[in-house]
Amino acid sequence: MTTEPELVETAAALLVGAELLSGKVRDANLHELAGTLRRLGVELTRVVMITDDQDSLAAEIDALRHRHGVVFTSGGVGPTHDDVTIQAAAQAFGVPIEHSEEVEALMRRVYGDVLTAEHLRMARVPRGARLVYGSTSPWPAVTLGNVWLLPGVPEVFRAKLEIVRERIRGPGRFFSRNVYCRSDEAVLCQSLETVVAEFPAVSVGSYPKWGESSYRTHVTFDGRVAEEVDRSRDRFVALLPTDEVVRSD
Amino acid sequence: MTTEPELVETAAALLVGAELLSGKVRDANLHELAGTLRRLGVELTRVVMITDDQDSLAAEIDALRHRHGVVFTSGGVGPTHDDVTIQAAAQAFGVPIEHSEEVEALMRRVYGDVLTAEHLRMARVPRGARLVYGSTSPWPAVTLGNVWLLPGVPEVFRAKLEIVRERIRGPGRFFSRNVYCRSDEAVLCQSLETVVAEFPAVSVGSYPKWGESSYRTHVTFDGRVAEEVDRSRDRFVALLPTDEVVRSD
Numbered sequence: 493m494t495t496e497p498e499l500v501e502t503a504a505a506l507l508v509g510a511e512l513l514s515g516k517v518r519d520a521n522l523h524e525l526a527g528t529l530r531r532l533g534v535e536l537t538r539v540v541m542i543t544d545d546q547d548s549l550a551a552e553i554d555a556l557r558h559r560h561g562v563v564f565t566s567g568g569v570g571p572t573h574d575d576v577t578i579q580a581a582a583q584a585f586g587v588p589i590e591h592s593e594e595v596e597a598l599m600r601r602v603y604g605d606v607l608t609a610e611h612l613r614m615a616r617v618p619r620g621a622r623l624v625y626g627s628t629s630p631w632p633a634v635t636l637g638n639v640w641l642l643p644g645v646p647e648v649f650r651a652k653l654e655i656v657r658e659r660i661r662g663p664g665r666f667f668s669r670n671v672y673c674r675s676d677e678a679v680l681c682q683s684l685e686t687v688v689a690e691f692p693a694v695s696v697g698s699y700p701k702w703g704e705s706s707y708r709t710h711v712t713f714d715g716r717v718a719e720e721v722d723r724s725r726d727r728f729v730a731l732l733p734t735d736e737v738v739r740s741d
Numbered sequence: 742m743t744t745e746p747e748l749v750e751t752a753a754a755l756l757v758g759a760e761l762l763s764g765k766v767r768d769a770n771l772h773e774l775a776g777t778l779r780r781l782g783v784e785l786t787r788v789v790m791i792t793d794d795q796d797s798l799a800a801e802i803d804a805l806r807h808r809h810g811v812v813f814t815s816g817g818v819g820p821t822h823d824d825v826t827i828q829a830a831a832q833a834f835g836v837p838i839e840h841s842e843e844v845e846a847l848m849r850r851v852y853g854d855v856l857t858a859e860h861l862r863m864a865r866v867p868r869g870a871r872l873v874y875g876s877t878s879p880w881p882a883v884t885l886g887n888v889w890l891l892p893g894v895p896e897v898f899r900a901k902l903e904i905v906r907e908r909i910r911g912p913g914r915f916f917s918r919n920v921y922c923r924s925d926e927a928v929l930c931q932s933l934e935t936v937v938a939e940f941p942a943v944s945v946g947s948y949p950k951w952g953e954s955s956y957r958t959h960v961t962f963d964g965r966v967a968e969e970v971d972r973s974r975d976r977f978v979a980l981l982p983t984d985e986v987v988r989s990d
Contacts, residue, residue, distance in 0.1 A: 496913075507788075510944060510946055510963075511946055511948060511961070512775070513775060513784075513785045513786065513788070514775060514779050514785070514963070515772060515775030515776030515777075515778070515779045515785075516779075516961070517919075517948075518772040519771070519772075522768070522790075523764060523767040523768075525764075526761070526762060526763060526764030527764030528764075529764070530763050530765075535762075536762045536763070537791070537792065538760065538762075538789070538790070538791055539756075539762070539789070539790035539791075540787070540788070540789055540790075541771075541788035541964065542787055542788075543785070552877070554769045565827070569931055570926050570947070570949060571924050571926055571927045571928065572930055572933050572947040573930070573933055573934050573937050573947075574945065574946055574947055575947075608927055608928070610926075610927035610928065610930040610931070611927045612932070613927070614927075625858070645949055645951055646951075647951045648951070654898065656796075666763075668765075670756075677819050677820055677821050677859075677862045678857055678859035678863075679822045679857070679859065680821070681820055681821055681822070681859040681862070682859070684821050684822055686821050688822050694822065695759060696822070697759055697760055697823055698819070698821040698823060698824075699760060699766075699820075700894055701899070702821060702894055702895075703898045712760070712765070714759075714763070732861075738870065
C-alpha cells in the first residue's frame, strides 16, 4: 500500500506493564518513540504508565484518543493472561474482538505446522482494526482508529516505529538550537526571561548539568520556524557576558 | 528529626519536562524511584509525564494527590522561567507561594556572599510546605501535603530518594520469584492461567525475551506473602515438562 502519511499534530503514549512500575524493567521504548515523533514534527504531549488492568487501560485509551491526534500504546499484546491491551482498546471503542484471517495467514506463513491455538490468540483484533504495513517488515502494526497498539518488547517496538515513520507526519519539522553556559541557572534568569518575552513562538529550556566540567547550564531554543529559533538564540547570546558562552550551535 | 516513617500503600509519579517529551533527554529518575518504592513495599500505580505548563501541572498534581497515598514530582523546581512545579503545587492546593526563611538560611550557608536574588527564587515554597531532612545530606526535600516536589537533575533526585527511604514505608515488603523458560509464551499460556486462577493473591507476569539464547520467556511471581509466591512458582514449574525450565529462583 502506498498512501500518503497521515498528518497529526499531537501524540500521547500509554506504556503498559507491571514490570515497569515495579522497577524490575527499565522502559526502553518511550525515548525511542519520543525521538521518532520529534523528527516527524509531531508533538508528544502526554505519557501515561499504568499496570496491565483491562478496565484502567480502556479508560486511559478512551481519554487519550479524544485529546490527541494519535495514541501509541506499548505492551500487553502477547498471548498470555496479562496481555489485555487489545481487549482494553476494543472496550474503549465499544467494539468486540474478532479473529483476523489476515493475521492468521501471516502467522501460518511464519510458524507453519507448529502454529498452536495459543499462537492464534495473537490473531484476535478489535473489530474495525486496521493492519498497517511498512516497507521493511512483513509484520504489520495493528491500529484502531487513531490508536496504534504496539508491542512492549523493545526490539519489536523499534521495528514498528519504522512503520510509524512511513505513515505519520507532523505539520512541519522542529528546529533546535543550543547554548552551553559557564554559570549556573540563577545567573542566567534575567537574560532567559528577556528572550522568552521577546520570542513567544520559541520554547526556551534551561537545564543544569552536573558532573560536566566545561559548562553548568544547557539552554535550548525550539520552534517550528528556523529563523525565529536562530534569532532567539542569538539574542540570548548577545545578552550574556562574552566569557559566559562555552559553545553554541 | 527522628520520626517514624509514614505508612503509605500507593504512589504516583509526575515527570515534568519538555526535554523528556521531545526525546532530547532520556528520563533517568523513574526507574530509580520505582525500584526505591518497590523495596519499601509501596506500590507505584501511575506515572504521568507532561510538559512545564503550570495549569496542566496543577490539574495533574490535584488529580494524583487525591488518588494515591503519596505523589512524587520530578523536575521544574529551579530558578528559571520554565521551572513552574512549585507554583503548580501551590495552585493545586489553593495556597500562595511564600518565602522560606529556613531555605534562605541553608542557601546562605552554602553560597555565602555570591548568593543573588535569583538564587533566592529557590527559597520560594508553597504555604504549608514542609522541609523533610534525611540523615545524609544537609539539603531537605520539599513536601506539600502528600506531594514530594523533587528536582529533575538525576544526581540530586537520587540524593532526595535517600530521604524518601528514611521517611516512607509500605504496609509490607514484596516477594518476587522467577522462572526462565525455554519456550515462547504461547506454549506456556495454559499453565500460566492455571496458576493465575489458583493464586489470586499472586501477580503473575510473562515476558518474552529477545536476543537471549538460554531462554525465551521470563515468568514472574509477585506478592506480599512469601509462601504464596513460592507455592505459585512451584505449582507453575510442576505444570511444565521437565526440560522446559532453564532456571528458577
